Amino acid sequence: EAQVTQNPRYLITVTGKKLTVTCSQNMNHEYMSWYRQDPGLGLRQIYYSMNVEVTDKGDVPEGYKVSRKEKRNFPLILESPSPNQTSLYFCASSLWGGEAFFGQGTRLTVV
Amino acid sequence: AQSVTQPDIHITVSEGASLELRCNYSYGATPYLFWYVQSPGQGLQLLLKYFSGDTLVQGIKGFEAEFKRSQSSFNLRKPSVHWSDAAEYFCAVGADTDKLIFGTGTRLQVFP
Numbered sequence: 001e002a003q004v005t006q007n008p009r010y011l012i013t014v015t016g017k018k019l020t021v022t023c024s025q026n027m028n029h030e031y032m033s034w035y036r037q038d039p040g041l042g043l044r045q046i047y048y049s050m051n052v053e054v055t056d057k058g059d060v061p062e063g064y065k066v067s068r069k070e071k072r073n074f075p076l077i078l079e080s081p082s083p084n085q086t087s088l089y090f091c092a093s094s095l096w097g098g099e100a101f102f103g104q105g106t107r108l109t110v111v
Numbered sequence: 112a113q114s115v116t117q118p119d120i121h122i123t124v125s126e127g128a129s130l131e132l133r134c135n136y137s138y139g140a141t142p143y144l145f146w147y148v149q150s151p152g153q154g155l156q157l158l159l160k161y162f163s164g165d166t167l168v169q170g171i172k173g174f175e176a177e178f179k180r181s182q183s184s185f186n187l188r189k190p191s192v193h194w195s196d197a198a199e200y201f202c203a204v205g206a207d208t209d210k211l212i213f214g215t216g217t218r219l220q221v222f223p
Contacts, residue, residue, distance in 0.1 A: 004154075033210070033211075035213075040120075040215060041215060042201060042213040042214055042215040042216050043155075043201065043211075043213040044213075045210060045211070048210060058210070090154060090155065092155075092211075099145065099157060099160055099205075100155075100157075100211055101157075102147075102154040102155040102156075103154055104153065104154045105152075105153075105154050
């Protein structure tokens with residue numbers, strides 16, 4: 001089954017404690033991205049990757065890092081989380097043309 | 112700059128009634144347009160997409176959308192809403208680097 005898998009689904013952490021949210025896709029897509037969803041703001045792109053070892057900033061990259069060492073994986077790293085990064089995060093992958101397949105989401109709370 | 116506007120934050124309809132969710136976009140070239148649905152606690156599922164050709168596109172779950180270039184719109188419609196359609200709906204435009212730009216969403220509530 002074609003899917004994008006994110007882990008964990010829920011995470012509560014404390015300010016400053018580094019964390020990683022994993023994302024894996026089994027569709028051999030080249031393009032992967034991370035979004036955060038906040039009430040009234042829709043989904044905003046954090047980072048994207050057009051291929052292995054190629055990543056670039058989206059609209060709200062501050063406080064986040066990503067890596068793309070393998071085609072299937074695209075982890076999101078928060079080196080020093082802060083409360084304003086409390087949000088619902090989605091990983092997505094796609095072929096050219098923008099039709100994206102989304103993971104189930106990770107609800108992060110930073111206290 | 113590219114942008115997507117969904118003017119209705121919240122819509123309530125009765126089950127069996129027709130539905131239209133509005134979406135307006137701003138994009139310099141011919142856009143790729145999408146509608147996604149997000150059920151509570153779930154990720155986003157693609158309802159339908161427009162790349163080119165016929166401006167009336169059919170999607171899953173009985174939804175359709177019409178691309179109107181003159182109005183920069185891509186409104187989503189369904190002739191008869193079911194209770195299970197209650198969800199949040201997002202319109203998105205595909206930008207030049209495969210990036211998706213989303214609207215702020217419309218929450219649909221369905222009354223029996």
